[in-house]
Amino acid sequence: MVGMEGHGSKHDQQTFNVSLDMHQQGDSKCFDDDGRPKRTGTLWTASAHIITAVIGSGVLSLAWAIAQLGWIAGPAVMLLFSAITFITSLLLTDCYRTGDPLTGKRNYTYMDAIRSNFGGNGFKVKMCGLVQYVNLFGICVGYTIAASVSMMAIERSNCFHKSGGKNPCQMNSNMYMISFGIVEIIFSQIPGFDQLWWLSIVAAVMSVTYSTIGLGMGIGKVIGNRRVEGGTTGIIVGTVTQTDKVLRAMQALGNIAFAYSYSFILIEIQDTVKSPPSASKTMKKASFMGVSVTTVFYMLCGCFGYAAFGDSSPGNLLTGFGFYNPYWLLDIANAAIVIHLIGSYQVYSQPLFAFVEKNAAHRFPDSDFVKKEIEIGVPGLHPLKLNYFRMVWRTVFVMGSCVIAMLLPFFNDVGGLLGALGFWPLAVYFPVEMYIVQKRIPKWSTKWICFQILNISCLLVTIGAAAGSLAGIVFDLKTYKPFKTNY
Structure with a gap:
């Protein structure tokens, strides 16, 4: 009897060992080192996410921004913002893991990175969370405005074409x-960031499409004009007052900052990238590709737009009706903008969705409303997973962004303000401070002083850009009646 027990325990032990080995092998194929589902993102999907996030509706206001700054300062400021965005992105990629870049603790979100580097839930962590999530919500509001402007532009261009330009074609954006x-x-019912790769690729293609059309039409107009419009210092005092000139220049800085904003979702994008090689290496290459492609398009679209229209450059290159024909090409460009913004909205809203849902699951661990998943079969595809809390909360979020967009439908001013509010704290200050902590850079060393100069300079830019954009919003509100004004 004892012998039988000993034999049985040995057999059980062998069975256990085999089962454990098989489980570990299955885990290595399906799960990462932290037990989460295995990341499958690549250099190309990460680049697509970045291009989708960066080449947004901000490109359409760049001709106007250069018109406020002129031929010298305009392109120079765009290159400067490009360099700052790339440098701080490199700093941020190194903050994805705490410690070893391959095996250190993963930080799944921007806030996790702040928490790991500054410790606990102190003031910096709370400040980062507030600024990041308010900014993400604000960008969703801005993209709702931009999408409605492009949809109106499609209807208006067709209206102008049918009436031969006689009908003013005014309409309401609501x-x-x-x-x-x-x-x-x-x-928004797509559960997570990692399942957005296909939408990001479509959106990235659309962004290149409308940017190329805007560039082509700008080049065509310059050739038709047989001259390059604009001046070295931008719009001339006399055409506008000295105060307006200064405020417009500051707002232009905010518009350019808004066009480059994506740092505050970089960690979330990096968390979709598979390893090895280390996610930081892949993300650095993706950041270089994304920012390089963006900068080329921005320089071409902004400069040729300004060359085509000079000081009268519209606030939105494809909807300001600097171009009227061919109307069908404008329709294609604006349709591409709308499709792109559908994807961009999701890229920017998913981190906020994940934050709220993670906290709800932690606070109500036994709630079926919060945690229960319902599977709905879709022919030819994987079952669609729905969750009651996700459906309700995300629907309320989208409705809220729509209502605020209806109250403040000012594309340029809102874009400038969002760019200003998010640029310094999220794209410069926190990445720099985290890098200093992680690399233990000594205080008052040459490197530390250089970082502080960058910090202070970008803070001043943010303050100026916010002031200019707020002044623009106040001016617009004097003549705007919510839900009633037509354009």
Whole structure:
């Protein structure tokens, strides 16, 4: 009997060992080192996420921004913002893991990185969370405005074409914002960032499409004009007052900052990238590709737009009706903008969705409303997973962004303000401070002083850009009646 027990325990031990080995092998194929589902992102999907996030509607205001700054300062400022964005992105990629770049503790979100480097839930962590998530919500509001402007532009260009330019074709943006919101409610049910790769690729293609059309039409107009418009110092005092000139120049800085903003979702994008090689190496290459492609398009679109229209460059290159024909090409460009913004909205909203849902699951661990998943079969595809809390909360989020967009439908001013508010704290200050802590850079060393100069300079830019954009919003509100004004 004892012998039988000993034999049985040995057999059980062998069975256990085999089962454990098989489980570990299965885990290595399906799960990462931290037990989470294995990341599958590549250099190309990460680059697509970055291009989708960066080449947004901000490109359309760059001709206007250069018109405020002129031929010398305009391109120089764009190159400067490009360099700052790339440098701080490199700093941020090294903060994805605490310690060893291959085996150190992973920081899944921007806030996790702040928490790991500064410790606990202190003031810096709370400040970062507040600024990041308010900014993400604000960008969703801005993209709702931009999408409605492009949808109106399609209808207006067709209206102008049919009436031969006799009909003013004024319309209200509210229905277009509601339509965009309905589409976003549907796409917002995509559970997580890692499942957005296909939407990001489509959006990235669309961004290149409308940027190329805007560039081509700008080049065509310059050739048609047989001259390059604009001046070395931008719009001339006399055409506008000295105060307006200064405020517009500051707002232009905010618009350019808004066009380059993506640092505050970089960690979330990096968390989709598989390893090895280390995610930081892949992300650095993706950042270089994304920022390089973006800068080329921005320089071409902004400069040729300014060359085409000079000081009268519209706030939105493809909807300001500097171009009227060919109207069908404008329709294609604006349709591409709308499709791109559908994807960009999701890229920017997913980190906020994940933050709220993670906290709800932690606070209500036994709630079926919060945690229960419902599978709905879709022919030919994987089952669609729905969650009651996700459906309700994300729907409320989209509705809220739509309502605020209806109250403040000012594309240029809102874009400038968002760029200003997010640029210094999220794209410069926190990446620099985390890098200093992680690399233990001595205080008052040459490297530390250089970083502080960058910090202070970008803070001053942020303050100026915010002031200019707020002044623009106040001016617009004097003549705007919510839900009633037509354009």
